[in-house]
Amino acid sequence: MTAKKRPITAEDLNRIHYVQDPQISPDGRSVAFVKVSPDPLEKSYKRNIWLYAMAEGADSHPRWSPDGTQLAFVSARGDKPQVYLLPTAAPGGEARALTSMENGAHSPDWSPDGGRIAILAPMSREERNTEDANGEPQPEPADKLESKHQKERAAEVELKRWDPRPMWRIPYRQGTAYVDERYDQI
Template identity: 35%
Template sequence: MRKIAAYFLVLFVGIGSLFAQKRDITEKDLWNFVWIGDPQVSPDGSRVAFVRVTVNEKKEGYNTSIWSVPTAGGEEPHQLTKGDHDSTPCWSPDGKYLLFLRATEKDGKPEPPQLSILPMAGGDSFSFTDLPKGAGNPAWSPDGKSIAFTSDTNADDLAKQEKKKRTEEELKKAVTEMSPSSEPSKKPTEKNGAARDEGEKA
């Protein structure tokens, strides 16, 4: 009887300590949360690309990057893109490229997202649009030779962007022309040096 009482006492203490360890979730716990979303299966069904969402270092926004994991399991997920605001993965029909959206930052604020692409055989990703109001909803054509997307950019936006680029180029050129140019000092040639040595000996 004493053994049974001792057993229940130990069990009660164990359960009590277990409940004592629990606590309510606070807003600070959200900083450590990791979310995943927008899973996209590759055309051959071997891999899944998805968006991984975390709270940024300043704890004032979110970072998104694209990761991949095999559908068969057996491997840890690995990161495909290194940007802070990468999203919307989209496989090419042959699975050789991964199209996605990337928003860079300027003065601490995200710029409009642009179309970017990652070769799955190796190499760095790169952005290939520069639209004032960004791009969205990318989709490959069935043959993989073209890409459709949406954008709020209009002709006036493009004209303003082109004018701004020309102004910046002209300003850069003017600053370059105004800066003093220093000619490299001429070093004596070996022949001149030899002649000077002979003169000194004389």
């Protein structure tokens, strides 16, 4: 659905941010620039210098900690995307890698108390075919799930508690399990 065309207004101008004076570092790995943002209340513009590391790859999935002092995000700075943590209480800090998962990591999510971060990480075929505590292979096909396991899973979902554990089955409303070649680990 396309938006209906209309004339530009003064309020629209107050939403326009732009970049000024980009400068590439001597080693060519970073660029510094000025981000200009309108401040309608002060009837002026705010200017902040931003530094972008061009070789670091794409960043995505930013998630604030509950207290707002840290930012978790996904960055493709190496072969596989990993989760990084950036302290925001003191500006100018450097992000540090939280994960170094073989197959990468994505979708960070903070615990309500801000003490832990859950992530999704693709599992290799070897990890998927491990045995549980009783020596039985996991994951089980959907048609072999026992009623007991389905009831336990339903009870856990009802509790809606934050519990980062490997998920081998994802039950649907019909009580079947999702099984395919790609599994994630929380």
